[in-house]
Amino acid sequence: MNSTLNSTHDASRQSWIPAANDPAGDFPLQNLPTGVFHTPAQPAPRVGVAIGDQVIDLAAAGAAGLLPPSVAAACDAPDLNAFMALGPVAWSALRARLSELLGADTCPPGAQQSAVATCLVPITEARMLLPARIGDYTDFYASIFHATNVGRMFRPDQPLLPNYHWVPVGYHGRVSSVVVSGTPVRRPNGQTLPAEAKSPRVGASQQLDYELELAAFVGPGNALGSPIPLARAEENIFGVCLLNDWSARDIQSWEYQPLGPFLAKNFATSVSPWVVSLEALVPFRTPALVRSAGEPAPLPYLASDANQARGGLDLRLEVFLLTPRMRRAGIPPHRLSSGNFSSMFWTLAQLLTHHASNGCNLRPGDLLGSGTVSGPDPDSRGCLLELTTRGRDPVALPGAETRAFLEDGDEVIFRGFAQKPGCARIGLGECRGVVLPANP
Ligand code: MN
Numbered sequence: 001m002n003s004t005l006n007s008t009h010d011a012s013r014q015s016w017i018p019a020a021n022d023p024a025g026d027f028p029l030q031n032l033p034t035g036v037f038h039t040p041a042q043p044a045p046r047v048g049v050a051i052g053d054q055v056i057d058l059a060a061a062g063a064a065g066l067l068p069p070s071v072a073a074a075c076d077a078p079d080l081n082a083f084m085a086l087g088p089v090a091w092s093a094l095r096a097r098l099s100e101l102l103g104a105d106t107c108p109p110g111a112q113q114s115a116v117a118t119c120l121v122p123i124t125e126a127r128m129l130l131p132a133r134i135g136d137y138t139d140f141y142a143s144i145f146h147a148t149n150v151g152r153m154f155r156p157d158q159p160l161l162p163n164y165h166w167v168p169v170g171y172h173g174r175v176s177s178v179v180v181s182g183t184p185v186r187r188p189n190g191q192t193l194p195a196e197a198k199s200p201r202v203g204a205s206q207q208l209d210y211e212l213e214l215a216a217f218v219g220p221g222n223a224l225g226s227p228i229p230l231a232r233a234e235e236n237i238f239g240v241c242l243l244n245d246w247s248a249r250d251i252q253s254w255e256y257q258p259l260g261p262f263l264a265k266n267f268a269t270s271v272s273p274w275v276v277s278l279e280a281l282v283p284f285r286t287p288a289l290v291r292s293a294g295e296p297a298p299l300p301y302l303a304s305d306a307n308q309a310r311g312g313l314d315l316r317l318e319v320f321l322l323t324p325r326m327r328r329a330g331i332p333p334h335r336l337s338s339g340n341f342s343s344m345f346w347t348l349a350q351l352l353t354h355h356a357s358n359g360c361n362l363r364p365g366d367l368l369g370s371g372t373v374s375g376p377d378p379d380s381r382g383c384l385l386e387l388t389t390r391g392r393d394p395v396a397l398p399g400a401e402t403r404a405f406l407e408d409g410d411e412v413i414f415r416g417f418a419q420k421p422g423c424a425r426i427g428l429g430e431c432r433g434v435v436l437p438a439n440p
Helices: 058-063 069-075 081-086 088-102 111-117 144-154 230-236 249-255 305-310 324-329 348-356
Strands: 034-038 046-051 054-057 120-122 127-129 137-140 170-172 178-180 189-192 201-204 212-218 237-244 269-271 316-322 334-340 367-369 411-418 426-436
Touching (some): 054 058, 069 088, 088 111, 230 237, 237 348, 237 426, 269 426
Parallel strands (some): 178 269
Antiparallel strands (some): 034 127, 046 054, 212 237
């Protein structure tokens, strides 16, 4: 099964695709993330797996008889939903087979390697699309550091609301505006109540922000009315990607009471195109965040020894900013923050189990955002709202620029990876988006 170490994790194994053996690369033989792509020559969307600087076209590999038949049928599709629905036995079978077909030791030069090579597309030619037809998108609030920092700005007396330690708080997001990395993001217009104004104005948001998040794609899911116990939660997580929950803070602070985020967030949500399986991340499991003395234990349906022992993920998540002036001056993107997913208060399994606990049905391809990933250190704060304390302390950029919030032309770049001695580096790739000016 996909929760234990096996030969697909062996860091000593190399691929016959040279770029996959770059120790600083995102997509070594041990990763094998799935995505959906097309090319100018072949415009129909297809499922692929990234390996080094190549993508293996799974429809082509299936047609060539290289894949297990059940997996091949599900992957001969314009999205990953059918494969997500198959569950972890099938996911593991594909991973094991690709590890064999792409391994230098298991697939030496010869007829089989040549057959695989005909299924490869250079990654630079692949135009990435959304990995799935996303039916529903939910965004959580699982970092206690983010919740506390944000709460302190709005409620200094009571930063953390009393339900936080008990309920994995979330809201239902919007699917129609979920876009793949690289899609430009238009600054929203909206209602805001400027400081000291008596009535609201309407116009371009002046406080556009990003939120650094990890997202999970749901696997088989559950029937309506049938919860998912915590022990089975991870069987229902197909994999993870980066997510940018673009947020207009001025619109948000005026509209959010009493029903929560609405137009401040649903104008765009970006996701990275490659979905990294939990199996690829097995070497990077960590204990769930240990609650401090005085913090209540989770209720029984959200608690287990296994979740506490290995519910977390040692995934480094970084935010970079590239302004138009930096781009013109040839200055590389500047790192604004660096955090780690192991600092989250709720694990992905707890988020999924809580979501289904009332019988709400989760379906293959549903998207669950973690909430902004912020840690205890100031440089691990995953949005500008926190980094600049609501714009009061702008961040300094190379070239004597500063930013309180995002300006037109700014490009936000998220990167994520897992790395430690003795293991292959597992990269999530990038989630990028350039801010376009608001419509007049
Ligand atoms: Mn969010």
